[in-house]
Amino acid sequence: MSHGNVTIKDVAKIAGVSPATVSLALSGDARVNEKTRRLVEEAAQRLNYIPNEIGRSLRAKSTETIAFIIPNTSHHVFSHPYFSQLLEGITEVLDDNNYNLMLSTTPSEKEESAAYDKILRNRRVDGIILSSASIKDKNILRMVESGFPVVYLGKWHHDEVLTVERDDYGGAYQATEHLIRLGRKRIVHISGPLDHQEGIDRLEGYKQALLDHKILYEAPLVIEKDFSRQAGYDAIAELAHRQTAFDAVFAGNDLMAIGALKRLKDMQVRVPQDVSVVGFDDIDMATVVSPMLTTIHQPMRQIGRMAAEKLLAHLNNQEVTEKQSVVSTHLVVRESCGAGSG
Template sequence: MSMKKGSLTLKDLAKIVGVSPATASLALAGDPRVNVKTRQMVEEAARRLNYVPNEIGRSLRAKKAETIALIFPNTPHNAFSHPYFVELLEGVTEVLVQNGFYLMVSTAPTEQDEQAAYDKIMMNRRADGIILWPASINDSNISRIVESGFPVVYLGRWHHNDVITVERDDFGGAYLATEHLLQAGRRNVAHITGPLEYQVSIDRLEGYKKALEDYKVLYDPSLVVTGDYTMESGAAAIRELLKRGVSFDGLFSGNDRMAIGAMKALHAAGIRIPEDVAMVGCDNMEMASMTTPALTTIHQSLREIGRVAATKMILLLTGQEVGAKQTTIPAEIVVRESSTSHVKV
């Protein structure tokens, strides 16, 4: 029987030998449940007919999917629309490709969908390990995964040290941003936070407070407004501060999107940046360099976070020494025109 090499299916092979496809599959995997005679018949036929098992069948037998799942839990914004996503993806992919692993991306809009997605990945071994983007601190699914014993690298801070994590220095970044404004002589520095059920928002608020404390400036809660990381919430925060008659000459925004929204609202109110209000954002997204004035912001390399996380995962899966379980990628400030006062003539 002449067959093109590689075109023979498991079903064909089973039919030729006279066994079920399931038995043929187990026989090729060397499963002890199949008697030796049958196994030899199947192996012999496979050799004779140049049967090439397909990747899925082989990976299921080996119980190694050679795939890493990158999971974005339900987040306040669609992960794909966030500029960070691409950078993180590039960092992760670079390492996986070098090591012959595939990448699977999973996003879930609600906690219920999220639980189903995780169960599928873990129970069915769709992936060998999970790189997990932080969810809300109230999300119970996250604890379940991180503590399930399944190989996980968490992209945030975890509350006990045996979990492998890679995180941004959100506290340090916020400290740098606030310090920069204080060093520029600003004394009433407002802060627009992200949603406070996210650790990143809490850490940035804490970094802001610590810088004020170190510079002997009293923390004033009326200068803090909560946003949701969208441009519109940044604009709304400025309108709220102005409506309340709160006086501020500096502004640290929890991300660049809110900073850009805030900038628009300040322009609309005839407030000059940086003369009247000096501004710093956070994320260093591409758009930050294109605003007028260009936005001073905090840079945290998501590409580096992706690379480090993927490297730790490969080491974990190949039984090598992971090294430091917790890694923090430092933040740096990128100074542009929005925070440096022009010389007034």
């Protein structure tokens, strides 16, 4: 219809007032007379005025947009099953607050840091939710500690940084303990990459559970892999190849657990009779494999919500009392461990 877009000036002209008044009126400023406000609102309505947000952003120095940044490494892409839930949680909160969401993958780790500076300083977003990354990634470090509003999804060593993290350690502990209580003694841990905090924490939880139950930790039972299904499959193959005996598997995530399940089936090892398997994440897929996977549930959507809420609070200068939040995980018992009971 009206192609040349309607600006605040057009509204001003129709309403017979100045642009300043229109701005004030539409923003609900107390200074403008009630009668004038109605006049302006009518004019805006009639012209179907929609403010140009770029103009607004420039002057107001705020874009009402936040970025969700996912490090672009092989095991941190969109395809991660829980990614969409995280995203769902984030968008719910943003929608409620009329914020926009920008999605970014960071350039690969090696990339010059300029790319990061750009994200921080081109003024396109007011704040950032940053998905966890390799602990070796210096760029992430700079980003988090730049002073730019960031909520980091994971553990951070500096306690002024806003974070939302899962209780990886606790979850791993529960998983391992569950296996121990079922009488398992030789528990394999297929670990995620140990340059990622999740990998480290889950391994720690596993170790501590063993310790607390007086089971000797044996290094050969731990295999470091990359969180993919194939990795889980390969891990079991490796163990078989070096003839390591085991009666349980705690995988660092569900995908690896499912890969392991597959390999065990191929080898005619019965799950749960001969070997118990526990995963971590509780992705959808865990309920369609056979046997259904016992796993650690993590509320990704809630994590997304919390992160977004925390960031918005910070952006609106509200005091964020709990700078670092830890959301708890819990064990979901299904079929892959034997003993239907808890």
